[in-house]
Every structure is written in structure tokens, then in C-alpha cells.
Amino acid sequence: MLQLKNYLFLIFFFPALLLAQSDITKHPGYADFGDLTEFEQGDNVTEVFIEEGLIKMVANLSKSDDPQLSNMLNDLKLVKVNIFKPDNRAGKDVRSRIEKIDKELIAKKWERIVKVRDKNEVVNIYVKTSASGFEGLTITTFDPKGEAVFVNIVGRIDLDKIGKLTEKFNIPSLDKVNQK
Amino acid sequence: MKAKLIMIPIILFLSSALLTGCFGVDREFCLVRDSILSQFANRLYTDLEFSIGSVGLSLAGSMVSLADDTEEVTEMLSAISGVQVGIYKNKNRERTKGGFAYLKKLDGKLRKSGWKNIIKNIDSGEITGVYIKDDNFNPLTAMFVINFDKNELVLVKLEGEIDKLIEYSLANRKLDVVFN
Numbered sequence: 139m140l141q142l143k144n145y146l147f148l149i150f151f152f153p154a155l156l157l158a159q160s161d162i163t164k165h166p167g168y169a170d171f172g173d174l175t176e177f178e179q180g181d182n183v184t185e186v187f188i189e190e191g192l193i194k195m196v197a198n199l200s201k202s203d204d205p206q207l208s209n210m211l212n213d214l215k216l217v218k219v220n221i222f223k224p225d226n227r228a229g230k231d232v233r234s235r236i237e238k239i240d241k242e243l244i245a246k247k248w249e250r251i252v253k254v255r256d257k258n259e260v261v262n263i264y265v266k267t268s269a270s271g272f273e274g275l276t277i278t279t280f281d282p283k284g285e286a287v288f289v290n291i292v293g294r295i296d297l298d299k300i301g302k303l304t305e306k307f308n309i310p311s312l313d314k315v316n317q318k
Numbered sequence: 319m320k321a322k323l324i325m326i327p328i329i330l331f332l333s334s335a336l337l338t339g340c341f342g343v344d345r346e347f348c349l350v351r352d353s354i355l356s357q358f359a360n361r362l363y364t365d366l367e368f369s370i371g372s373v374g375l376s377l378a379g380s381m382v383s384l385a386d387d388t389e390e391v392t393e394m395l396s397a398i399s400g401v402q403v404g405i406y407k408n409k410n411r412e413r414t415k416g417g418f419a420y421l422k423k424l425d426g427k428l429r430k431s432g433w434k435n436i437i438k439n440i441d442s443g444e445i446t447g448v449y450i451k452d453d454n455f456n457p458l459t460a461m462f463v464i465n466f467d468k469n470e471l472v473l474v475k476l477e478g479e480i481d482k483l484i485e486y487s488l489a490n491r492k493l494d495v496v497f498n
Binding site: 175178180181182183184185186187188189192195196199 | 418419422434435436437438439440441442443450457458481484485
């Protein structure tokens with residue numbers, strides 16, 4: 139009877155465990171920006187959400203041309219980008235959202251490696267580390283004259299090689315990591 | 319007798335076209351179309367709907383290959399096994415309000431049918447969404463592109479070796495088509 143209970147436990151427990159692991163929002167390197175719909179009302183809005191399956195496919199395609207990039211991509215689980223140009227009224231709310239994200243990430247033990255406040259320009263860069271290295275990278279930027287950019291890359295990241303992602307995919311604000 | 323001689327090639331042509339998926343859109347396309355049109359509350363009417371199968375695409379590839387500097391296009395066409403297109407005109411020609419709201423509502427419905435959004439973009443009043451078939455264990459075989467502005471809604475479903483299409487894009491134009 140005890141053996142049967144154990145088998146039943148395993149049958150029901152493992153699928154649940156697998157489902158939990160496949161939820162990217164539970165990954166330590168994932169950053170929740172909240173619902174940005176209220177800011178995405180104007181023109182020039184872009185949202186990108188590329189998960190592991192598609193990233194691995196791109197990694198395989200890059201293998202022969204750029205093995206270094208391919209290896210880097212194979213360690214990534216998610217690339218999430220939000221870009222929008224808020225109007226003057228929404229500018230204050232965007233800054234509040236950036237501050238809120240800042241507090242949440244710090245509370246979750248993200249390390250803020252860059253903080254810039256310069257003539258109304260805001261730049262924050264965070265990394266999430268673990269015993270095995272970097273697990274996530276988050277960038278939030280806002281320039282009232284230009285645009286707001288929110289970037290979250292989940293997975294093992296080599297900051298020295300981050301330039302390869304910039305070179306290949308032109309992800310906005312990623313070049314700031316190397317500059318800073 | 320003459321009429322019969324004329325009808326036979328016409329029937330043969332229509333049969334081959336229908337068998338290869340020409341003219342009609344499939345059930346999956348209809349599900350996506352209906353999900354979108356229901357959000358527009360009958361403001362859109364069908365202007366054109368058609369599909370092109372492998373025979374039609376082969377013919378197109380043959381014709382394209384006759385022109386100069388078309389190797390890239392010919393290779394891309396060879397990766398596609400089917401294209402379905404729907405064009406729906408906006409009766410009122412009013413600017414689409416709500417921006418991403420339309421696409422975000424659609425995300426939930428399409429996710430249930432196995433489609434996952436990877437890109438959303440608004441640029442000068444034109445809204446574009448790109449969806450891929452969510453099947454992590456197989457190569458990328460289907461892609462849906464949704465584009466609408468105040469004049470019309472355009473739906474395009476591509477089937478085939480979509481990963482090869484992306485490979486050509488990466489090799490020739492990079493993914494900065496999204497961010498620039």
C-alpha cells in the first residue's frame with residue numbers, strides 16, 4: 139500500500155514539477171515590468187517576446203557562421219523588449235513605473251550595476267547572479283524627448299560578449315551595458 | 319465536342335489548383351480571422367481571400383528565377399509550402415484606436431489555438447503582429463502575420479520551413495527590421 143502511494147505521488151508530482159520549471163516567470167532572471175498597455179497608446183511602439191525554442195533555433199542557424207554567438211544564445215531562455223514613446227502626460231507615470239521596478243528588483247536581490255540620472259534621462263541596468271554566474275539582465279531607460287525602453291534577457295549571460303547580441307540583433311540600450 | 323475539349327484542361331487546372339491548396343483558406347486561418355473580425359464589430363468586410371499551394375509557389379519561383387539577382391528570393395520561396403492571404407477593408411476608414419489592445423486581446427485567443435506572439439509593432443498608425451505555431455519539439459513550420467491600419471486588415475499565414483526563412487533574414491538583413 140505504501141509503495142502504491144509513492145507511485146501515485148510520483149505520477150502526480152513530477153508533471154507539476156515539470157510545469158513549474160517551464161514557467162519562465164518563475165526563473166530568477168525574469169523581470170516583471172507589469173502591464174505596460176497604458177503607455178503603449180501612441181505611435182512607434184514595439185514589443186518583442188522571444189522564448190527559448192525560437193532562440194535555440196536561431197542559435198543553431200548561427201552555429202556555422204558564429205559559434206561564439208551560437209553558444210551564447212543556447213544559454214538564453216527569453217528575450218523580452220518593450221519600446222514606446224510616451225507623451226508628456228504619461229512621462230511622469232513611466233518614471234514612476236521605472237522606480238517601482240527598481241524597488242522590486244532590488245528587493246529580489248538583483249544587483250544594480252548602473253544608475254544614471256542626467257537631464258531627465260534615466261538609465262538603470264541590473265544583473266541577477268547566482269553561484270553559477272549571471273541569470274538575468276534587465277535594462278530600463280527613459281528619455282522624455284525620445285523613448286522608453288525596457289529589456290529583460292533571461293538565462294546565462296556573458297556580459298563581455300553582450301556586444302554580440304547588439305551586433306546581431308540591434309536590441310536597443312544593450313550597448314549601454316558595455317559603455318558603462 | 320469543342321466545348322468538352324476546352325473544359326477538360328480547365329477542369330484539370332482547377333483540380334490541381336484546389337488539390338494543392340489554392341483559392342480557399344483553411345479552417346485554422348478562418349479561426350484566426352473570425353477572432354480578429356469579432357473585435358471589429360462588423361466594421362470590416364472581406365475584400366479578398368486566397369491561398370497558394372506548392373504548385374503555385376513553384377511556378378512563382380520559376381518565374382522569379384528568370385530575373386537577375388533573385389537567388390535570395392528563389393531560395394526563400396523554396397522554403398515556403400503554402401501561403402494564405404486575407405484582405406479586409408475598413409468600412410468606416412477610422413483610425414484604429416486602442417493600439418496594442420486589439421493584439422493583446424487576440425493573444426489569449428490565439429494561444430488557445432497554439433499560436434504564440436513574438437513581435438508587436440505600431441508605426442505611424444499601422445499595427446503589426448507576428449505569431450508562430452507554439453510547438454517546441456518540432457522545427458518552425460507556421461507563421462501568422464497580422465497587419466492593420468485605418469484602411470484595411472491583412473492576414474498572412476505562411477507554412478513551410480519557416481526557420482529557413484528566418485535564416486535568410488538573419489543572413490541578409492538581421493533582426494534590426496524589428497527595432498529600426
